[in-house]
Amino acid sequence: MKGASTQVVPINRNRLLDRFIKYVKIDTAANPFTDEYPSSHGQFELGKILLEELLQLGVDDAHQDENGLIWGTLLSNVGHDSPTIGLVAHLDTSPEAPSKNISPQVVECYDGNDLCFANGETLTVEECPELRDLQGKTLVCSGGDTLLGGDDKAGVAIIMELVTSLVENPNIKRGPIKILMTCDEEIGRGTDKIDLQKLNANVAYTIDGGGAGVVDTETFSADAVRVHFKGKNIHPAIAKGRMVNAIRAAGDFLAKLPSDECSPESTEGREGFIHAYGISGGVGEATIEILLRSFETVQLTEFAKYLTEISDQVRQQFPGLEVTLEITKQYRNLRDSLVNLPAAVELPCRAFELLARPYERAIIRGGTDGSQLSEKGLPTPNLSSGQHQIHSTKEFACLDEMIEAIEHLQILAQLWANERIDH
Ligand SMILES: [Zn+2]
Numbered sequence: 001m002k003g004a005s006t007q008v009v010p011i012n013r014n015r016l017l018d019r020f021i022k023y024v025k026i027d028t029a030a031n032p033f034t035d036e037y038p039s040s041h042g043q044f045e046l047g048k049i050l051l052e053e054l055l056q057l058g059v060d061d062a063h064q065d066e067n068g069l070i071w072g073t074l075l076s077n078v079g080h081d082s083p084t085i086g087l088v089a090h091l092d093t094s095p096e097a098p099s100k101n102i103s104p105q106v107v108e109c110y111d112g113n114d115l116c117f118a119n120g121e122t123l124t125v126e127e128c129p130e131l132r133d134l135q136g137k138t139l140v141c142s143g144g145d146t147l148l149g150g151d152d153k154a155g156v157a158i159i160m161e162l163v164t165s166l167v168e169n170p171n172i173k174r175g176p177i178k179i180l181m182t183c184d185e186e187i188g189r190g191t192d193k194i195d196l197q198k199l200n201a202n203v204a205y206t207i208d209g210g211g212a213g214v215v216d217t218e219t220f221s222a223d224a225v226r227v228h229f230k231g232k233n234i235h236p237a238i239a240k241g242r243m244v245n246a247i248r249a250a251g252d253f254l255a256k257l258p259s260d261e262c263s264p265e266s267t268e269g270r271e272g273f274i275h276a277y278g279i280s281g282g283v284g285e286a287t288i289e290i291l292l293r294s295f296e297t298v299q300l301t302e303f304a305k306y307l308t309e310i311s312d313q314v315r316q317q318f319p320g321l322e323v324t325l326e327i328t329k330q331y332r333n334l335r336d337s338l339v340n341l342p343a344a345v346e347l348p349c350r351a352f353e354l355l356a357r358p359y360e361r362a363i364i365r366g367g368t369d370g371s372q373l374s375e376k377g378l379p380t381p382n383l384s385s386g387q388h389q390i391h392s393t394k395e396f397a398c399l400d401e402m403i404e405a406i407e408h409l410q411i412l413a414q415l416w417a418n419e420r421i422d423h
Pocket residue numbers: 090151152185208
């Protein structure tokens with residue numbers, strides 16, 4: 001069946017826009033200061049709306065689980081066993097910018113000049129060069145005082161409108177499609193409650209990338225390191241030869257870290273870094289929090305070894321000081337698991353080729369839910385969803401790019417439907 005023809009059906013532009021605006025108006029900001037799951041009530045609320053819509057579409061087994069995640073299955077309409085694909089977006093938005101009373105503004109036929117927000121702020125083309133490519137398109141931006149929440153309501157709206165278009169057009173061939181809306185991605189808990197056996201997919205895509213035409217196939221590999229310094233506190237008046245000052249030791253440790261290489265400020269592209277981002281303590285005890293990031297997982301071990309060497313030097317400089325390093329694994333480069341299923345990347349690329357659209361494979365200097373899902377055995381690249389300037393009050397989304405993403409997913413569904421599972 002390979003090479004079978006594929007088709008795209010027109011997307012209902014106004015319905016997509018209405019949907020997106022309805023979703024972004026619900027405040028779903030994640031709250032990092034609670035252990036509750038999900039961390040904010042808005043995520044439940046948005047989930048309920050989506051559930052209602054999925055039920056109306058007749059999506060099989062649509063439900064909201066006790067953690068607020070939304071699940072559903074679009075059954076196959078081909079006669080053979082084809083791989084099950086998962087489509088994943090997250091309900092929460094970033095807590096890094098205000099998210100109450102979001103009043104989205106629609107800019108029809110954007111003129112290519114600086115983007116003006118309702119509160120008088122502007123986003124200049126110099127600040128955001130990608131605006132140049134969006135002339136004539138429909139943009140949706142925040143009022144200027146809040147974020148928009150296109151990260152990842154754009155992904156949510158894309159999946160919902162795709163499902164609607166597939167239900168309305170059963171002539172588009174598809175294998176089983178699992179829909180999964182997750183919670184608390186922005187605070188690193190996005191995959192905590194995902195049961196991969198329940199999802200039971202062969203491949204998945206997070207619809208959470210910027211702009212259009214990008215397949216993110218690599219993320220950082222990431223570890224966190226906590227360096228703990230235990231000194232000896234004693235009244236400074238009688239401290240001679242007895243005090244061991246933990247914050248001085250911590251300061252020396254920090255001073256030994258390279259700043260002109262291997263730091264976030266000095267690296268880009270494929271270069272990894274050691275990022276000290278937190279320090280606390282006093283004379284008796286001090287702690288430094290550090291992030292290790294690299295596209296090569298083995299480099300994390302080298303970074304950790306380097307930190308151990310520095311800590312040994314500091315220990316020698318401060319007799320009586322105890323230094324311990326606690327390393328926590330965070331996530332691993334997507335690429336490491338995509339090699340097991342090359343089609344996970346090849347088919348989205350082929351879908352762009354069939355649409356005769358430019359595309360690129362890109363790397364993310366960060367992690368996605370897909371990094372964790374892939375590491376657990378589910379290959380999950382990330383796809384564009386028309387988001388721009390995320391996590392800021394100058395955030396916007398491009399409706400035309402969202403439509404392009406839906407068309408791309410229509411083709412992708414058909415390409416996967418042409419594949420067979422070998423039993
Ligand atoms: Zn996101």
